[in-house]
Amino acid sequence: MPETQTKNPSFETRIPEGDNLHRQVCSDCGFVAYENPKVVVGAVVTHGDLILLCRRAINPRSGFWTLPAGYMELHESAEAGAMREAWEEARAKIAIDALLGAYTIPRLSQVQLIYRARLTDPAISAGPESLDVGLFAWADIPWDDLAFPSVRWALTHFNEVKDRTHFPAFSNPPGETGDH
């Protein structure tokens, strides 16, 4: 789905009756457009020892490498959303194994639920939001060309527990907010 949302020019910022925070309120009709954090769902997907990455065809960070991940849609489970994104971005069929990380990017008001998963079919190809997809050995991961800090977090956390069947879900690395 598109990643930006245009503000309605007739909306104003004020505290609705019975609330305690400023909200976007339509000055014409009083409609309160609550703004909520958004949920990104995705996965570190493996095929043997290789890791699936996608090169973004869209902004932000077009041309950089990322995990298959995107905004969760209404009425789906987080796991189903991660599977859907793997299909949309990499034409990848995956099986979810465990929750790897529950990260927050406060500046973007974004929660990221990143799962550990594996390909159930070795065929992959670039979906419409990807320029390219690839299976990378750990030594070949393009660290300098990753799209977002949270991609680095998830890959690093994945590697920390790669030999473990069960592990606690990670959160943001200490002190990191995803801003750089």
Next chain:
Amino acid sequence: MPETQTKNPSFETRIPEGDNLHRQVCSDCGFVAYENPKVVVGAVVTHGDLILLCRRAINPRSGFWTLPAGYMELHESAEAGAMREAWEEARAKIAIDALLGAYTIPRLSQVQLIYRARLTDPAISAGPESLDVGLFAWADIPWDDLAFPSVRWALTHFNEVKDRTHFPAFSNPPGETGDH
């Protein structure tokens, strides 16, 4: 924050250009109001062997017992949101220990991130959205008067790992969608 959002009567349901799903679009100005899953953050909070529960003063399920939890706000981390909700609903100061569960309620398009936490100060009292708060021994939990299925899930999962320092985050119990 309030739990319902009124639909703007001038919005219509259609697929915006460049998208592939139906969205709420204002027929006056073309504003696209993306609807996204909402994030609930909360905690199973302990004081010794006792568990903090709050009796809801608001609908849905006014009068029933719940965990301190509520909608995550913009620009906060999930953990900070869970701490804020414990304060708002039970005037409880807590320290987060670990992510207990990442649950999805597809019908409500709701993701729930429930942490394990402990009181850092034994003083608790009902906040404005609670009729009462209490610390319950496991044997005294009012199972028949819990507000939501996900409260039962989180309490049950908490109990399964109560003697473990590290544990994987739970997701929905198999086959459960939170509808009953």
